Amino acid sequence: MTHPSTLYIFLLILASSLASCSERFTHSVHQVRQPDHIPSQVPDYADSTVTLAAGEHYGRSRLHTFFYGKHYRPAWTTPVEVPVLDIGTAYGGLKPLQMGGSRQTINMRMEDSTGTEYVIRSLDKEPASALPQKLQKSYLADLIRDATSATNPYAPLALPHMAKAIGIHYLEPELVYVPHDPRLGEFMDKMGGTVALMERRPTDNQSDYSPMGNSEQVKSSRSAITERLTDNDSYFDARLFLRSRLFDMLLGDWSRHEDNWRWAETEYDENAYVYEAIPRDRDNIFYKMDDGPVPWLLQRFGVKPNFQSFKKSINASRLEKLNRSGRDLDELILVQLEWQDWQEIADSVQHALTDEVIEQAFSALPDTIAALTAESIISKLKSRRDALPQMARNYYTTLARQVQVVGSDKHEHFEVEVMQNGNVLVQVYKTLKDGEIQKLIYERVFLPSETRLLELYGLSGDDEFIFKSDSAPKLKIKVWGGAGEDKYETNSPKIAPRLHIYDSRYRNTVEVPNKTKIHLNNDQRAQTFNAEGWLLRYYLD
DSSP states (O other): OOOHHHHHHHHHHHHHHHOOSOGGGOOOSOSSOOOSOOOSSOOOOTTOEEEEOSOGGGOOOHHHHHHHOOTTHHHHHSOEEEEBOOTTTGGGOOEEEEEESOTTSOEEEEEOTTSOEEEEEESSOOGGGGSOGGGTTSHHHHHHHHGGGGSOTTGGGGHHHHHHHHTOOOOOOEEEEEOOOGGGGGGHHHHTTEEEEEEEOOOBOOTTOGGGTTOSEEEEHHHHHHHHHHOTTOEEOHHHHHHHHHHHHHHTOOOOOGGGEEEEEEEEETTEEEEEEEEOOOTTSSOOOOSSHHHHHHHHTTSSTTOOOOOSOOOHHHHHHHTGGGHHHHHHHGGGOOHHHHHHHHHHHHHHSOHHHHHHHGGGSOHHHHHHHHHHHHHHHHHHHHTHHHHHHHHHHHHHSEEEEEOOSSOEEEEEEEOTTSOEEEEEEEEOTTOOEEEEEEEEEEOTTTOSEEEEEOOSSOOEEEEEESSOOSSEEEEEOOSSOOEEEEOOTTTGGGEEEEEOSSSOEEEOOTTSEEEEOSOOOGGGTSHHHHGGGSOOO
């Protein structure tokens, strides 16, 4: 079989050879071109609407559709009545601030008179802008742009009702048309004439806004992860995060990398925080990719394996691929939870997401779009909901095979006990610099039937790793002490053959049996050393 990367390179060469740069493949995310003359007097947009399609250019010939898929082309090409945004009156009046977002999406930030920020994100996308400039007007760019039709542009409108029902934080997008309004100033040529989704920007003080948990401080993933890794008093609400992640799996959302989350911060003690997940950027839900031979073949060759089509069922292998972009964050946060927690939360989400809740959610779509797409999506969503406990079990099993228990840049005391039945109890305590134990901050029992490899990371600080065992463990244990003066201790010869210790040669105490695998090297990888190095594992803004 051709290697995926080889196939991808071949397609790049082939596509670029088919057509050089050409105005034929010039793209825009704007639905309405800027007129030659903009009136100096702002029109009255109050209660105004326009009727237009989100992406007329996705209407292709029968031959093209046969090879590349029907996708959601009818939803993109069907005209929809859209409210016109009047920035002078919306939310008491809005002031444009700056452009932002990725190159694929036109994104503009605005604020009202209280300082609350809103973000406007274009409905259409331009993924080909990520290509080298010489290919951005090529046939290849046109094909990549065309793949946007695999998404339903209006789908995010259905999510708030379901998210509220299952008890997670959420955003409330609204459909707007941004006119060529001179009050947009320097941003008019970039944002004017665009159909977009507008929502509160998840940042700073949201104490007046219940969908974000009335949090007085909403933080980025970089800020929240940094706080968790540098201070062992702060933690993520793993149970709430799992509810959000199970919802992602129900929706078939394959883009859940770190930058697609924000975090409601609550101070529960002096300088100690808990972080609650706020998912954002729901552009890639209910994906319909493999309904043509070309995208079907690309998926079979492993190109973008997380691009999983939304179907009535999803097996363990496809579920693992779907969750690929969110895997690093899952491994950091969900490591706190045992299977019983997953089972309880999956059952709760399943029961909350009733047929009535699902059906009501899709009434938020424009009527014409609901008539085109809602019935099929609802049917598949109900089927996935019914299978949610098995989906949860499948992904839990995936994460449980190799587990990482991560400390912080403060001081921790790790206790690992191999019990008589072969299960392994891991407890992590916060300690003072002198080693005095303050409190238990982590506890979980690992089953050798689920876990093959247990990895412990102390990061910075002076950490202790104590191993107890009356029987030989059936799983492998690897330990990275990281920066600081660390101590390793065990009197059990039975644990030694399965124990690997990695640290520097600097001021560490190692009191273990001879058969222990000890790897001392001053050339330590940054990703195992301290919080700053661990952050390199993540996709952060």
